[in-house]
Amino acid sequence: MLPRFLGMLIGLFLFCVSGALNAKDDWNSLRGNQGLGKWSGTTLLSSATRTGLRLRWKKKIGSGYSSVSVASGRVVTAFADGKFDRVACFSQKDGKEIWSVPIEKMFRGSNGSFDGPLSTPLIEKGTVFFLSARGKLVALNLENGQLKWMRDLLVEEKSQRPLYGFSTTPVMAGRTLCVLAGTAKGALVGLDPENGRTRWYAGSGKIASQTPVVTGVGGEALLVTGCGSNLLGVRPESGKVLFEFPHGGSNGSAMMPVPLGNNRFLLTNDDSSSTVFELKQAVDGWDARGVWTDRSIKNSYNVPVFQGDHLFAYSTRILTCVDPETGKARWKSRKPGDGFLIVVDGHLVIMTKRGTLHLARATTGGYQELAQAKVFEDLVWAIPAYADNAVFARSFGEIACIEFKNGNEIAPGVAAGKLPLGSRFQEFLREVKDLDDVGKRVAKVDRFLESHASYPIVEDGIAHFIYRGPASDMALACDFFGARQEKKMVRVPGTDFFYYTLALPEDVRFSYLFLKDFQPIRDPLNPRTMTSSMYAGEMEFAIRLRKEKPLEMSWFGMPGWERPAWMKLHRKERVLGKVVEEKIPLGNERTLTVEIYLPPGYDQANEKKYPTIYVQDGPAARRLGHLDEVADLYFRSHPERASILVFLKNGPAGPPDAQAKEVAERVVPWIDGKYRTLKERQQRASYGAGFGCSPAMLLATSHGDLFGACAVQSPLVFDQARAAAIDGFLQLKKPTRLYLEWGRFDMHNPVENWDIREMAREMRQSVSRNPNVSLSGGRVNDSTDWGSWINRFDRIVESLLGS
16 A cells, blocks of 8 residues: 555645646646636635725737736736737736747738737746747746747647647646647657757647646646547656547547546537546556536637536536536526636636626526626637736737725626617517516517517618517527627516517628527527528537537518519429439549539420539538529529539548549539530539638639639638639639629628638639639628528529620
8 A cells, every 4th residue: 555655645746746836826827827727725705795806907918819827926928019929028016018028920810810829828937938839939037038948849849730820838747848749759748848858759649729737647647638539648757658548529629628536537529519538547557438428518719617516618608507427507607708717716707708807606506796897998819817816817909917806896897788679669668668567568568479470570770589488598699790699688577578689781681590598599480491501509610510400590681682583483383403413433433422403494405505513512502502493493584594503512532622623534524425515614614602612713713724614602711722712713814704702791700800701802802803804793782601692593603604
């Protein structure tokens, strides 16, 4: 027993040393001295009769995702000044800048991210360790910022830079500086903190934004981290791997292990769910078993915090308390809004992305707010820090210190904006509220609903979204608010009547859904529905949520919007085309399955030849967009435009350019050989919508000898792919038609740095420099997805084949 007992003491000592070399009130790294996201000591919060918040100081800085670290009276973070990414040090007392050191040229954000550094500085024994977005690892003197040493991980270690840049934070484990560097020799690298020399490599797997944590497992201190597909446990002094096993998820956004005790860890290992693992000692190391996997914590950049006997976390934008034994939510709250949380002295400290700071009790009894304050006017994407009865936070433009105070008043929050109600609806609400009897209120609501034939209710350019039924929480999510956004609906007191109102253009078509008790539902009062190809879950990117079904959404048109005349043809009046499935040989015993739509009359007109439109993401176009049925409607009204549609699906594995090459070299000749097609390039077009836009443009630009036209709607094409598409169109030497369309309320996110509308405008403006490209399309008074796109199939065909 004695050796094992000594081993446990040594392990416990190493574990404590890893996070206790700084002063008591320090918060020396991402999520605090031990990476747990909490401060368990006694603070003013325990003794205050009424908790308040007061701004101590606030300073201008530049853009960046780095959080704040505090040690020895110094506050350190990293930001971009417009030219360089810097590490800067401020006085904890008054915010005065002590030093600022440029590390490298400013890192440009990509694919929806903002400019600037991503990693958080680590302060350890008078030294600041920082990893730049491009992989420069530096050690700086805390007192004056003087460089002690620097390592370039890309050059010296052949590290693979993640898509968005290095965002992992260095971790001090005992006497070893550990970095999740993603080298060919090992995912995790251990270095000598005195000189930066490499001591060991460990583990494997792709890295993204994960950060390791030092914790105790089986009586010894271990470094535990998630990688793209593996959970890894390493002895920090030697780099020996004690366990490495698949965690069963993807490259999760905030995959920092959360120790739960008893050798258990929570891992946000997938955008659709989280898993608790339990380690058990085996003969040759450690085995792991999944205790539970649940959707109660999913798709958030916030790292959960284990406090007492419960977990506090964000699941999408919803604050939630989760039972760590079962994974089931104990409560959910839309308040205070999406953000980042820590726990201080048994209290939740939450910094929202909208720049508000909130204090609440960390309890299983629901969200109980104590104080709130507006701190920043710009966006926040950083975890707050705590030190000496104060919170340290930063936005994309400022850094601030907000201290706890013992006061009699809650700090003022943000006033909610008034909804546009319209005269008739406002009068109805007034009449309901004036009724004292609950039964009369319910009867008044019944009569009001019976007086309307369609929903949402529209008056004078205002749409009233209505839900009637039992619910604890109701919210509206829609194209107007954008992706990953929703607004809480208003409940008429004493009833089960909920509403939200929006002023909308008179000629717009609009998609929306309700979130009833945090679950997405269609509007039960509106029979007009569509299945989304772009959204899943709670208005999330469908491509992110692998395990979520596409959203079923409701839609409606304002009074000035009208469905195209050609779409109004009754089904009984239609002459239908047909769809056939073909398996096209690609060589090496591989085939590509495609579905081919033949227009009405194809079998009867034996001599007629047809233009051909190659449709990317063919299964979604048919299953969700019903594009074959839409084509029937249009070609029945306009037989002179009849075309063959080739729905591409089950594409070969490999890079996109290889897939485009196989379509051009294998599929096109095969189709032309079997079907009656017009073989001139002007009669062959490439078409894609949403996720299908990038391959549609690549096919048209890389094989301009075959394709004379291209059409894209709502082009979800981020930085590198967009730049490549623009360059491809600028290089075209032959006359080519391009229809480029986006919606007035197309996909965007107000708290992230991406907007399809701006992307499309940039693309159109850039491509217009090539006189060989004839542009059409532009902004339409609609939103996104197949409910919008199919209404302009006539424009697609006319622009692709010439008016």
